[in-house]
Amino acid sequence: MALRLSLSSSPSLRSLPTNSPPSVGPNRKVDWPNRGRTCGSVSREASRTVAVRSSLEIAAPAVGSVTEVNKDTFWPIVETAGEKVVVLDMYTQWCGPCKVMAPRFQELSEKYLDVVFLKLDCNQENKSLAKELGIKVVPTFKILKDSKVVKEVTGAKFDDLVLAIETAKSS
Numbered sequence: 001m002a003l004r005l006s007l008s009s010s011p012s013l014r015s016l017p018t019n020s021p022p023s024v025g026p027n028r029k030v031d032w033p034n035r036g037r038t039c040g041s042v043s044r045e046a047s048r049t050v051a052v053r054s055s056l057e058i059a060a061p062a063v064g065s066v067t068e069v070n071k072d073t074f075w076p077i078v079e080t081a082g083e084k085v086v087v088l089d090m091y092t093q094w095c096g097p098c099k100v101m102a103p104r105f106q107e108l109s110e111k112y113l114d115v116v117f118l119k120l121d122c123n124q125e126n127k128s129l130a131k132e133l134g135i136k137v138v139p140t141f142k143i144l145k146d147s148k149v150v151k152e153v154t155g156a157k158f159d160d161l162v163l164a165i166e167t168a169k170s171s
Helices: 044-059 074-081 096-111 124-132 158-170
Strands: 023-025 066-069 085-091 115-121 140-145 148-154
Touching: 066 074, 066 096, 074 085, 074 115, 085 096, 085 158, 096 115, 096 158, 115 124, 140 158, 148 158
Parallel strands: 066 115, 085 115
Antiparallel strands: 085 140, 140 148
16 A cells, blocks of 8 residues: 655645635634645655655554555565564455454464564455465465565464464574
8 A cells, every 4th residue: 555645636735725724623723833835736756756655664564463464565565574584364354264363363463573464365356466375275374484485374273373483483
């Protein structure tokens, strides 16, 4: 997901008067620090630069949590992880065993703070990435190191997943 900033095409910013702040409720006003200054328009190139920088900022997963990814964000996050172990939970919304594993996967992310934990909903939108990673059943857990899959656990096998993470970390 890339964040795009284009001040010239934003109707809310374009329609604001520059000499007074917008009203936010009865008898309340927002104090604008740069009141009276105009922003002008942002070029298409500047818009792309902001989009790239924002996507890199968004790509950094939080430590001790599980980050939802899609076909566009998965590989950039894996590459950013470098030598860290990355664990990907490939699931679907309708899968019962996936729902059972979700809170346990979250617990693992809080336990292994040096590991990156990701989730990928294998829906129609992400079908190409699921196919690229060779998914056949859900849940499937892919363990990656140096941007390569080093282990795989299929099914709701928590103990096998912990063992695979430990093995990947020690290698």
